[in-house]
Amino acid sequence: MKVLKFGGTSVGSAENIQRVKEILKGQTDDVIVVVSALGGITDKILSAAKMAAIGTGYFQAELTEINTRHYETIEKLFVAEKQADIKAKTTILLEELERIIQGVSLIGELTPKTLDKIGGFGERLSSLIISEYIPESKWFDSSKLIKTNSNFGKATVDFGQTNQLIQTAFASFSGIAIVPGFISSNEVGEYTTLGRGGSDYTGAILAAALDVASLEIWTDVNGFMTADPRVISKAYTIKMLSYSEAMELSHFGAKVIYPPTILPVYKKGIPVLIKNTMDPENEGTLITDSKHNGKDLPIKGISSISNITLITIQGLGMVGVTGISSRLFGALARQNVNVILISQASSENSISFAIDSSSSSKAEAAIQQEFDREIQLDQINKITIEENLAIVAIVGENMKHATGIAGKLFNTIGKNGINIIAIAQGASELNISWVVKISDLRKTLNVVHESFFLSENVELNVFLLGIGLVGGNLLEQIKQQQPKLLKEKHLKIKLAGVANSKKMLFNREGIDIATFREKMTTEGQQSSLENFKNEIIGLNMYNSIFVDCTANDQAAGLYAELLNANVSIVTANKVAASSDYENYALLKKTAKRKGVKFLFETNVGAGLPIITTLNDLVNSGDTIVKIEAVLSGTLNFIFNTISDTVPLSQTIRMAKDQGFAEPDPRIDLSGVDVARKLLILVRESGYQFDMKDIKINTFIPEKYFEGSVDDFWKNIPEMDAEFEANRKKLTAKGLLWRFVAKFEDGKAEIGLQQIEANHPFADLQGSNNLVMFNTERYLEFPMIIKGYGAGAAVTAAGVFADIIRVSNI
Ligand SMILES: NC(=O)c1ccc[n+]([C@@H]2O[C@H](COP(=O)([O-])OP(=O)(O)OC[C@H]3O[C@@H](n4cnc5c(N)ncnc54)[C@H](O)[C@@H]3O)[C@@H](O)[C@H]2O)c1
């Protein structure tokens, strides 16, 4: 035999009652079916009674609604010929209810006893209709089987008597029994009710009394989820839980069952199965005394409670004094304040406890009153009340004796910049709870869900500034590679924000890369660097990455604040890494301190792995002795392309058109771009260096860099003839031009060199770059990295690789 309980939503409409019938058809065992009132009906009955008690006539309207709901349900469920009979039986109950409420209205008083009598009408009505709808079933009056004391409103079950009555009633039963939930009666047969979660409790009492094979709780969700699915879209159903885990998760906000109700089945070791009436094929959650969840995960679920207030009482007068806690919690209990979490440091000079915010003032008054004397004497000198908090808890029996869980938990939370306000862990090691600001709740749930592998995928939230050549290519590459990354690496790269110099757009759930340009035009806000940064910080999303694909100085000025807000930075923009040494060092230090990344691989050699290689050399103990390199894609392209038919000015235009040149090409032509790159390499080699320490030998007169970019394009052809004359001489000597960057003996210099055909730099086609590192280990023969050093696609790929690096996969 099994007990199946269907909740208010499961029987809330004719359609759902039909589903219940289908579910029962599929049962092979004898079943006892406990039903709740039609969803919302009990609230309506109680509200009608309360209105009647205060003398308003509005209760009539509520009663009419109650009648209509039941009659309409009957009309939908039954064929016309049967309706009159069922309606007549229902009317008897509805009229009785109306008479009692009329009585309440006349007397103007609503006692707990009357409330109990009224409160169970919903279940009596629903069970009547459902038992008629399932003709092969038999109706049992559970109020006559479940005996309680006369503590109306909160009656206590007399299990001795109850078990006997149930066992006698069902001794020779087979088939389908329909039973109203929630109702019971006292020793003289007056109605009582079983309190919160009452119908579940009815089910558990029956299941335990009859020692059935299982108790099934049919509801409108697929069982216990790993986290609140309204916050964590990746949350999924937990297949198996132990009783203790289920109780912990319920206590901390997963309102699938009300913990005390499963006590009778827990004591008997009867499995409880949570199932979804709307999705009966779903496996649901099985609660047993087994501790296995099918996966070897240390935690099974995360739960949270919002609207929490944390109260801390503090004072040296509390140290070593016995009875303080007892008085504190006694005073709170007398005021009916439910304490959700307690934390006391071993120094004993403070106790913090968390309560529902609605009890804040009651709790404060209780403490002031209880400790009046100690406060006067300054033995207790501070009572702090912190509002707008939330409690988060991780739950799992496998945490027991497993080391490193708390370490990993708090490390992950800390890295994401979430401040933990209080912590509590019971010695049972079943649950670790902590308090955070409510504004950090969503982020906390996300990072914890992900870091304990409850989530299937790691998610990165990208905020992209700049969608020109590099940024635009990057989005194309992400769009193309996304399915593969998701499938093979379980990595989801989500575009959470995007901006160019005109518009910006944000979406916490992700912006569709296929349509973002149209969305930016229609829905985008006016772009502003300050607002872009503020929005990223304000959204407070976990694994946030600011990707800078501009060449903008002010954009680079945002990094410090973003890193401080635990946002990683991936940048193609060379401004920050080549800014003052102090700023460069501060950004690196901030990233390290905050546990986030500051990555700029594409700053030197575009997609070539130059900076990571250099970091690997240095980190593994090598010393960089000399760097010699061709670092400008644009300049190399120019010197490879210039000819008697293609003059200098045209080669610059071609470099721009092919996406090698900077948004402002004077940065390339003046040597500034190469100087920045050399500076970054020297710094990453471990030397404290600044721009002023690099000797820049320009090859184009300074006057061409004055004025606007348009002036530059207009005037630069003036240099064509001179360049062609020099080129001819050079070619005649069998030499080539290369713009070389060099660092040796603490000195750095860049400039145009004439090199011979057998020089390693000679064979450097198109926009290629080449870097030679002479190190202590690679002394005689340098380490060489060579390849495309500019271009939108390779640069975007380098930025993409940096983004993936943030996820550490
Ligand atoms: N092209 C390459 O080969 C290469 C290689 C390595 C690094 N980079 C670097 O990549 C960066 C981008 O280069 P690109 O060629 O894509 O430039 P681009 O001119 O094509 O694109 C720049 C983008 O930045 C946006 N932008 C500029 N100022 C902005 C602001 N204040 N707010 C918001 N958006 C702003 C523009 O609207 C545009 O979308 C540069 O820093 C460049 O040095 C380029």
Ligand SMILES: N[C@@H](CCO)C(=O)O
């Ligand atoms: N403008 C740069 C882009 C790569 O950093 C170059 O030409 O090398």
